[in-house]
Amino acid sequence: MSRTIIRGGLVITATEETRADVLVDGEQVAAIAAPAVAEQWVSTADSVIDASGHYVIPGxxxxxxxxxxxxxxxxxxxxxxxxxxxxxxxxxxxxxxxxxxxxxxxxxxxxxxxxxxxxxxxxxxxxxxxxxxxxxxxxxxxxxxxxxxxxxxxxxxxx
Incomplete structure (x- = not known):
C-alpha cells in the first residue's frame, strides 16, 4: 500500500479549517496533524504533495x-x-x-x-x-x- 503526505495546505473538515498535513495510506485518510508532528511521516512516505497555497478538502x-x-x-x-x-x-x-x-x-x-x-x-x-x-x-x-x-x-x- 502506498503512503502519500499532503503538506502545507489549508485542510477543510466538517467542523473547521486548519493548517495541517494529511497522511493518506492506500486510498484512505489515515491521519491529519500539525506540520511539526507530520514531519515524522516523511521518511515512510512514497510521495509528498506540496499543497502550499491550496485548500485540501475531502472528496x-x-x-x-x-x-x-x-x-x-x-x-x-x-x-x-x-x-x-x-x-x-x-x-x-x-x-x-x-x-x-x-x-x-x-x-x-x-x-x-x-x-x-x-x-x-x-x-x-x-x-x-x-x-x-x-x-x-x-x-x-x-x-x-x-x-x-x-x-x-x-x-x-x-x-
Whole structure:
C-alpha cells in the first residue's frame, strides 16, 4: 500500500479549517496533524504533495446521478466515463447512480447491466441505487440479496 503526505495546505473538515498535513495510506485518510508532528511521516512516505497555497478538502459524494440512463425516449448525455471524469475534476470522488430493473426482468439483470456499463469506465468510486420497474414476489425477494451486496436504497415510480 502506498503512503502519500499532503503538506502545507489549508485542510477543510466538517467542523473547521486548519493548517495541517494529511497522511493518506492506500486510498484512505489515515491521519491529519500539525506540520511539526507530520514531519515524522516523511521518511515512510512514497510521495509528498506540496499543497502550499491550496485548500485540501475531502472528496464529495454525489448521491443522485443518471449515467447512460434511458428516460422518456432519450438517454442521459453522460457516460460513466465522461460523467465520472467531470465529477473528479470538480472534487467528487464517489457517485451513486441508478440501476434500472428491466420490465419483465429481474433486479439482478438490471444491476448486472449497470455494472457492465460502469466497470472499467469510471474515474472515481461508484455505487448504485436500484429502480424497481416490475414489482412482484420475485423482485421483493431479490431486494434482500441486493441489500447484502451493498444496494441500500430502492426507488419505485408509482405515477
Amino acid at each position: 464529495g459524494v454525489d448521491g443522485h446521478t443518471h449515467m447512460q440512463m434511458p428516460f422518456g425516449g432519450t438517454f442521459a448525455s453522460d457516460t460513466f466515463e465522461t460523467g465520472t471524469r467531470a465529477a473528479a475534476w470538480g472534487g467528487t470522488t464517489t457517485i451513486v447512480d441508478f440501476a434500472i430493473q428491466p420490465v419483465g426482468g429481474s433486479l439482478r439483470e438490471g444491476l448486472d447491466a449497470w455494472h457492465a456499463k460502469a466497470d472499467g469506465q469510471c474515474a472515481i468510486d461508484y455505487g448504485f441505487h436500484m429502480i424497481l420497474s416490475d414489482v412482484g414476489d420475485e423482485a421483493l425477494k431479490e431486494m434482500d440479496v441486493l441489500v447484502a451486496e451493498g444496494i441500500t436504497s430502492f426507488k419505485m415510480f408509482m405515477a
